[in-house]
Amino acid sequence: xxxxxxxxxxxxxxxxxxxxxxxxxxxxxxxxxxxxxxxxxxxxxxxxxxxxxxxxxxxxxxxxxxxxxxxxxxxxxxxxxxxxxxxxxxxxxxxxxxxxxxxxxxxxxxxxxxxxxxxxxxxxxxxxxxxxxxxxxxxxxxxxxxxxxxxxxxxxxxxxxxxxxxxxxxxxxxxxxxxxxxxxxxxxxxxxxxxxxxxxxxxxxxxxxxxxxxxxxxxxxxxxxxxxxxxxxxxxxxxxxxxxxxxxxxxxxxxxxxxxxxxxxxxxxxx
Amino acid sequence: xxxxxxxxxxxxxxxxxxxxxxxxxxxxxxxxxxxxxxxxxxxxxxxxxxxxxxxxxxxxxxxxxxxxxxxxxxxxxxxxxxxxxxxxxxxxxxxxxxxxxxxxxxxxxxxxxxxxxxxxxxxxxxxxxxxxxxxxxxxxxxxxxxxxxxxxxxxxxxxxxxxxxxxxxxxxxxxxxxxxxxxxxxxxxxxxxxxxxxxxxxxxxxxxxxxxxxxxxxxxxxxxxxxxxxxxxxxxxxxxxxxxxxxxxxxxxxxxxxxxxxxxx
Numbered sequence: 001x002x003x004x005x006x007x008x009x010x011x012x013x014x015x016x017x018x019x020x021x022x023x024x025x026x027x028x029x030x031x032x033x034x035x036x037x038x039x040x041x042x043x044x045x046x047x048x049x050x051x052x053x054x055x056x057x058x059x060x061x062x063x064x065x066x067x068x069x070x071x072x073x074x075x076x077x078x079x080x081x082x083x084x085x086x087x088x089x090x091x092x093x094x095x096x097x098x099x100x101x102x103x104x105x106x107x108x109x110x111x112x113x114x115x116x117x118x119x120x121x122x123x124x125x126x127x128x129x130x131x132x133x134x135x136x137x138x139x140x141x142x143x144x145x146x147x148x149x150x151x152x153x154x155x156x157x158x159x160x161x162x163x164x165x166x167x168x169x170x171x172x173x174x175x176x177x178x179x180x181x182x183x184x185x186x187x188x189x190x191x192x193x194x195x196x197x198x199x200x201x202x203x204x205x206x207x208x209x210x211x212x213x214x215x216x217x218x219x220x221x222x223x224x225x226x227x228x229x230x231x232x233x234x235x236x237x238x239x240x241x242x243x244x245x246x247x248x249x250x251x252x253x254x255x256x257x258x259x260x261x262x263x264x265x266x267x268x269x270x271x
Numbered sequence: 272x273x274x275x276x277x278x279x280x281x282x283x284x285x286x287x288x289x290x291x292x293x294x295x296x297x298x299x300x301x302x303x304x305x306x307x308x309x310x311x312x313x314x315x316x317x318x319x320x321x322x323x324x325x326x327x328x329x330x331x332x333x334x335x336x337x338x339x340x341x342x343x344x345x346x347x348x349x350x351x352x353x354x355x356x357x358x359x360x361x362x363x364x365x366x367x368x369x370x371x372x373x374x375x376x377x378x379x380x381x382x383x384x385x386x387x388x389x390x391x392x393x394x395x396x397x398x399x400x401x402x403x404x405x406x407x408x409x410x411x412x413x414x415x416x417x418x419x420x421x422x423x424x425x426x427x428x429x430x431x432x433x434x435x436x437x438x439x440x441x442x443x444x445x446x447x448x449x450x451x452x453x454x455x456x457x458x459x460x461x462x463x464x465x466x467x468x469x470x471x472x473x474x475x476x477x478x479x480x481x482x483x484x485x486x487x488x489x490x491x492x493x494x495x496x497x498x499x500x501x502x503x504x505x506x507x508x509x510x511x512x513x514x515x516x517x518x519x520x521x522x523x524x525x526x527x528x529x530x531x532x533x534x535x536x
Contacts, residue, residue: 011444015350018340025412026362029377030369036380075283082280086273094280096527097288102466103519103526105473107493108512111500112291115298115509147287179272208370210476211493215500228370228476235376235480244380247373254368262361 033251037244048245053221057230058249064138064226065206068145072202076153077195083154084161101150106211113144113216136218141226144212149202156198157191164190193268197261204257207250295516299509310510318487319495319511323472325403326491330410330471335464338418343452345419346426347434360423366415374412375480378405401483406491409477414470418463425459426452462529469522472515 038045048054083095101109117134118124127134134140164187172182210228217224225233227250234243299307310316341363345356366374382389382399392399399405437447475493482489484498492511499508 014340015344015348018337018344021337022341022359022362025408026365026415029374029381029412030365032381033373033377075287078276079280079283082276086277088277090281094284096523097284099523099526100288100292100519103469103473103523105475105493105496105512105515105519107475107496108295108473108515108519109291111496111508111512112295114500115505116291116294121294147291150287204368208368208373210370210372211497215497228372231370231376232372232476232480235372235379240380243376247370247376250370251368251373254370255365258364258368259361262364 030251033244033247037241037248040241044241045245048239048242049249051242053225054230054242054246056222057225057227058246060138060225061207061227061250064141065145065203068142068149068206069199069203071142071146072149072153073195073199076150076198076202077157077191080154080157080161080194081191084158098151098154101148106148106209107215109147110144110212110215113140113147113212117143117216135216136220136224138224140216140218141213141224144216145206145209148209148212149205152202152205153195153198156194156201158194160191160194193264197264200257200261204254207254292516292520295509295512298505299513301509302506306506307510307513310507311514313507315486315490316492316495316507316511319490319492320514322403322406322490323492326407326410326474326478327468327471329407330414331464331467334411334414334467335418335460338415338463338467339422339456339460342419342422342426343448346423347431363416363419366412369412371413371474371476372480375409375477378409378412378477378481382408400481401485401489403489405481406478406489409481410471410474413474413477414467417466417470418460421459421463421466422456425456429455458529458532461532462526465522465526465529469519469526472518472522 079094079098083091083098114135115121116123117127117140119128119133119135124133124135132139134143168186168190169182172186177185208228209226210232213226214229214232217226217229219225219229219233221230227246231243231246231250234240234246299310302309344351345360345363348356351359369377379400380386382392382405384390384393384400389400397404399408433451434447437451438444473493475497478491479494479497482491482494484490484494486498490498492515496508496512496515499505499511
């Protein structure tokens with residue numbers, strides 16, 4: 001009897017500890033930032049959001065993240081396809097390299113891109129001769145975003161390709177469809193949900209990226225200053241309301257995307 | 272056609288992933304061994320690596336424990352209603368969507384020296400923000416979903432028949448967990464732990480905001496790399512970055528291994 005009682009106490013203690021941890025660590029801070037952004041009233045919030053440098057930073061982030069996502073959709077779909085469908089020497093190596101950007105510290109990724117594209121590097125000099133600079137300009141930001149979000153589309157497409165029934169494809173060929181027609185009419189629709197959810201995760205990560213971008217962007221207000229770096233600058237200069245206002249916009253954006261991806265995935269599983 | 276696609280994939284991987292890694296490995300040696308060793312054995316570098324180690328250990332232990340417990344509750348617990356479970360399940364993912372800088376800002380807003388809570392703790396002599404505890408909390412926040420996202424699907428998949436059988440036969444909660452549940456989730460936990468270590472090792476944005484990046488006090492390996500780059504001290508930045516990169520590659524190999532074990536547990 002006493003041991004059951006004891007274990008019930010233990011169970012109760014564990015439950016409250018775990019729930020408390022969850023609420024204090026995750027729920028509380030997120031609610032806190034929404035509360036704080038409105039602490040000085042709607043007027044102050046609106047002022048900080050409509051501040052030209054702030055909305056320029058947000059708009060620039062969205063634009064560059066979109067470009068990075070499109071690039072990742074293209075190369076990610078291709079790489080996912082090649083890694084699943086073809087057998088060739090080095091396939092396993094490439095497949096394990098896919099996760100590298102997730103494992104690598106973002107500041108290290110930023111440093112790598114900085115060294116690779118800098119004015120002294122071959123790439124930098126070559127671009128210089130063609131008359132444009134990459135580093136500390138928008139292309140460098142896009143490259144950093146592409147690097148950091150590289151695994152998302154590949155990892156979302158691969159399981160779909162693995163599950164796909166080869167019969168569908170064979171049927172298309174038997175009925176005389178060309179390779180291109182089979183790809184666009186049969187294979188691509190099967191991959192589409194994976195591409196979509198991978199792209200959205202990549203987009204939300206690109207919106208949020210800080211470490212890799214801050215080192216290569218140059219951070220010129222209105223030109224190469226993205227939202228997360230803007231927030232960092234506002235924190236450094238003690239403008240908490242400005243920082244929280246932009247944070248809330250960025251957060252709401254990301255939450256909506258996350259919610260949509262979850263919705264998409266549960267619907268797919270439900271079928 | 273097939274050849275072309277394979278070649279193109281190799282080119283993308285070489286340019287996007289291969290070249291940066293090779294470049295940083297070479298950059299660390301551009302002043303020879305002494306440059307590399309000098310950058311790494313600077314007192315500030317040693318201190319920063321020590322801070323990173325402390326954070327990684329604390330965060331991994333805490334989040335593994337709470338992660339496994341919460342996954343068990345979210346999948347099995349009868350005392351949580353299905354609606355609440357669903358809500359919590361979606362909240363678990365939120366740290367993925369939060370920019371690390373914003374994650375750091377949240378902690379400063381709640382526990383910073385000017386807030387009520389921070390002031391109270393400060394007067395009791397406990398410093399959270401701009402000190403090690405705050406950096407740990409920031410990293411805990413960022414790495415929170417990793418273990419849960421690995422363990423929950425496995426728990427859902429194995430079902431609870433075996434566990435029920437064990438408790439019908441009279442096994443206590445702990446015995447059931449260690450003898451029945453643990454062996455099936457073991458490799459997913461390992462995988463989640465490796466992901467947590469990798470993320471904690473590399474966390475930058477959140478830690479930068481919370482720590483204030485104070486030399487010899489709250490500087491971690493990644494924020495040191497950042498500061499070195501800002502000071503145009505590239506060789507030293509490279510040597511620390513190379514150590515971090517080597518660590519991540521080792522973790523990547525460990526991940527592959529854990530994944531292959533996860534496949535046939």
